Amino acid sequence: MQRPVEDSEDRGPNWSQQGFADQSVRQVVRVATGGATLRIRLSNSYGTTPLRLTAATVGRSAGDAQVWPGTARKLTFGGTQGTTIAPGRDIVSDAEALSTSPLEKLTVTLYFADRTGPATFHRFTTATSYRASGRHLADSGGDAFKASTNAWYFLSGVEVSGAASPRRGTVVAFGDSLMDGTGAMPGADNRFTDKLAERLAAARRPLGVVNAGIGGNRILNDSPCYGDKATDRFRRDVLDRPGVRTVIIHLGANDIGAPETGDPCMGSAPRVTAHQIIGAHKELIRASHASGVKAVGATILPMKGALFPVYSEQGEKVRAAVNHWIRTSGAYDAVLDVDRALADPADPALPRHGYVFQDGLHPNEAGFHAIASAVNLNAL
Template sequence: MQNPTPSVRVARLSIGVLAGAALIVGIVHNSPTFSAGAAVLSSGRAVQSQPATPWVGAWGTAVQRPVGGNEDSGVNWSQQGFADQSVRQVVRVSTGGTSVRIRLSNVYGTKPLRLSGATIGRSAGGAIVWPETFRKLTFGRSTSTVVPAGRELVSDAVPLTTSPLERLAVTLRFAEPTGPATFHRFALDKTYRAKGDRLSDVGSETFTESTNSWYYLSGVEVAGGGRPGRNTVVTLGDSLVDGVGATPGADSRFPDHLAERLAAARRPFGVVNAGIGSNKLLNDSACGGDKALARLQRDVLSRPGVRSMIVHLGANDLGAPQVDDPCVRPNPKVTAKQLIDGHRALIRAAHAHGVKAIGMTILPMKGALFPIWSEEAERARQTVNTWIRNSGEYDAVVDVAKVMSDPADPLKPRPGYVFMDGLHSNDAGNHAIAASIDLKAL
């Protein structure tokens, strides 16, 4: 993916990307429903009883329906899928351990996904893997598996000692045509493709094609790195979370910087990034995936050992009505009350699962180089932000609006912290957002 440029077309794309645990291995599952059984804490909040898990979400992404690329977002392979090819995806884990497993998603597949094999190993840069670190992944002790349409699959665990912030390469082999692929559009990292069975190839010569999206891979989980318990932090949101505006390949999203802070503090928490560019709280969209209220269970609460979620949502709900683009439809006007009610639903669901809910105020929107801002949307943003800051309904607050605001004009983003589109945070802004998070609140 090329980073957006301040052209009219990219302006439209930017609103499209704006503000946009199982312990049994080899298990196939749908997203579980909320359980009615709960204990009540002294605070009066219902918290579902959950067993301790040795697994931590060390890396993760939120998946979405196949959608084509263009000259601004770059090509992707989601619509055609794969046939007689190996796909190598390189990701940075936020925490380490002694065992590892992966999570695959065929949630948006139209037919069963047949996987002929999979490996994991240490990245040596680009598509290259250190040969002695390759591990074959199995699923119910088989090297091949089938993921039914609409389902997810967790691999068996394999021994592989990993360290916080190191990069791993996951290679998937598809001998048969997959059809359109469940994927994540804005990876800001390269995924590589090669013809035939290249599961154990070092990769310097065979993996010659690449895009900037992730395919089928939705999680990497580790065990053995710290105390058993609930040690996964999930960031849920739109393009502020997804990392639009960050330098590609540099791990400069604010969740990446948060993971670095946790590693430096020797806190064995994993950070999973469940942001989707253009995602909304209240409505689905073609490029932004399912609304956050619909994907909460799958992308957050079904991860292993979730202790807290950090939420940035609402900017696309407010901004999309000003941009009549197929990428962001449906784009009805929404009220501050509707957004607050949506946030309350997220909080209730998190608390019902014993998960802390940490709210982020909506970033400044005036000054973007595309028509996202209006006086009406600004009034709603201010109302929602006041509620997030002062209502006490979130367990903690990260005041992104304050961090990102220009001291000379608080309605606009701070110079030096904003990307060239006039809206999204750049690397410095992402660093500042992560630095403003109280680690004790996680």
């Protein structure tokens, strides 16, 4: 989850600063594993006033803003249909009996009768969320949901339980835009986390996958638009998740590239050293191990081919040093070599042309597939 920010031409509209009043928000999510019951987690992490949710439903997605008729279920919170979430807090709904299958899409619809104020949200998704005026919790059709955006609001998790396997657990993909899914086609579920979930489902491994990436996120510094620094948000976004067994960490690229971009959304953008980035990685590893969570280090993706300014010769030296440490130090329990999965054999500082999105930096569908294919499932 992130602080509310203004929308922009390049990032598209979002409703985080204006919030909602007498409006229904329908959000489409895909669960990684199936089960007999589910509950949702809502966040007011960055709210400054109590958040009043009037009512909520969950149902099976029928595409776009539609819900399969007869599948919508009313959600309760402590036995009542609405709830109030204090500033800086999260809340989970009561468990609701709705059987789900691995990789199934659901819709979560939230109705706010009262003004919410600015909304805690997630800025970049490759999913679409919808907004309607008035109360439209049980609508199976999508006609009332005339506005759309590529962000999620207040919804920070869908938690599934009641599966057959007693050894199920959660893998959290934690980091920046590589984990968030920048470069994947909207609505196609082609992020790294989607591809990993598909591999796990095909192998009948009872592990859910949580996407805890934030586009633009850094390991050493906060930023106005790209979330709290990773060391500060690690407990909330990883360790406090239920059933977490493993975390995959990809961080450092934005710390290296921020001084080159001139992006005001980064806020402070000091030049960083490999020693500083490695020290922060060690902090995340210690926190993981203290909670009994396995830590998998992901090497930093190739940055030289980006069509916007993130690359420098000095930055490349830092990236190479951090990647060498991730591969050889033994500090991580296992390694996902994103760099080698994506790199052009003729120039390893560049990504393969067939694996990269049109911005020259982020993976495309083939690139995300290559990264997911490089994961050792036994290491999870």
